[in-house]
Amino acid sequence: QDDALAAPHRAGGADWDAHGAGNSTRANAAFVILARNSDVWEILGSIRGIEDRFNRKYNYPYVFLNDEPFNDEFKRHTSAIASGPCSYGLVPREHWEEPEWIDESKAAEERKKMADAGVIYGDSRGYRRMCRYQSGYFFRHPLLDTYDYYWRIEPSVKFYCDIDYDPFRYMADNKKKYGWTVSLYEYEKTIPTLWKTTKEFIEKHPEHLASPNMRQWLVNDKDEYNRCHFWSNFEIGDLNFFRSKAYLDYFDYLDHAGGFSMERWGDAPVHSIAAALFLKPEEIHWFHDIGYMHPPFLHCPKDSASRCACNPKDPNAFGNWKKLRPNWASE
Numbered sequence: 001q002d003d004a005l006a007a008p009h010r011a012g013g014a015d016w017d018a019h020g021a022g023n024s025t026r027a028n029a030a031f032v033i034l035a036r037n038s039d040v041w042e043i044l045g046s047i048r049g050i051e052d053r054f055n056r057k058y059n060y061p062y063v064f065l066n067d068e069p070f071n072d073e074f075k076r077h078t079s080a081i082a083s084g085p086c087s088y089g090l091v092p093r094e095h096w097e098e099p100e101w102i103d104e105s106k107a108a109e110e111r112k113k114m115a116d117a118g119v120i121y122g123d124s125r126g127y128r129r130m131c132r133y134q135s136g137y138f139f140r141h142p143l144l145d146t147y148d149y150y151w152r153i154e155p156s157v158k159f160y161c162d163i164d165y166d167p168f169r170y171m172a173d174n175k176k177k178y179g180w181t182v183s184l185y186e187y188e189k190t191i192p193t194l195w196k197t198t199k200e201f202i203e204k205h206p207e208h209l210a211s212p213n214m215r216q217w218l219v220n221d222k223d224e225y226n227r228c229h230f231w232s233n234f235e236i237g238d239l240n241f242f243r244s245k246a247y248l249d250y251f252d253y254l255d256h257a258g259g260f261s262m263e264r265w266g267d268a269p270v271h272s273i274a275a276a277l278f279l280k281p282e283e284i285h286w287f288h289d290i291g292y293m294h295p296p297f298l299h300c301p302k303d304s305a306s307r308c309a310c311n312p313k314d315p316n317a318f319g320n321w322k323k324l325r326p327n328w329a330s331e
């Protein structure tokens, strides 16, 4: 069952309407947080950060999603710290559990192999379910039906700079469909057949390719996937992109190929490949002005006038570790 809680210090709609700065120009958008009840304390830190740096002036709503019902503790603490209204949704089982064509004993064997090879979350079925959900289902949750844009927030993230404009509004005004801050290379062992499967899909559905697109950002000189991806724990996106026929057909094709269970396909490479193929380059935006950290990596804007509380020379800052720095055209 889904619940809604008004932020307690904004009882009723009137206060909300009167005080949310820029309400008339606000985009139709919400923060989206997939979390477990046990994530509550780490989530509070993330919300505190986004509120202090941005949302206290805008009061955008939050949508929390969970495969189990949220408990009162989670709801009480999160709604107390959020300046916008909070709603709490249960993920339907059929969006979370493996589809019927997945052979669970084979999947368990593959998980064991990946764990033995030392891959992070190699043995976790839950992590694979989460990745598949973030790839193919979060945007179908009924609580998001009325929104056009989302900003994904995860536990334990930091925002280093004041954000003195509305990134949602920026997306809408500039017709951007996918926004990111950090890009990395995916672990090879988690996606052995993702690119092959993607190429099959493109051959079957050439009509879905944008023209022009960012395909060249995805490949090396042998036309193999170079494993570049936008780090999806931060995303500001247009939900209508994910609801598009191109994206839904792509997800469905991947889902039938079984790699969410038999390998460990992540939502980051899936979203990134889809954005690079089905969007025009100018529809993808690098929010280079948003200083951000998800352990262990961060993005720290180099311009000191951005007044960010981070060190652009941090060895873990995006741009400093050459090995983990996919080329980005506008960099």
Ligand code: GDP
Pocket: 033, 034, 035, 036, 039, 065, 066, 067, 068, 126, 127, 130, 153, 154, 155, 233
């Ligand atoms: P990592 O960033 O890849 O190390 O993975 P996280 O542990 O941060 O998980 C990614 C996101 O999914 C976070 O927002 C988690 O709170 C959420 N998440 C991960 N596993 C589960 C799960 O089993 N249930 C729910 N409800 N959320 C999950």
Ligand code: MN
Pocket: 154, 155, 233, 294
């Ligand atoms: Mn995370």
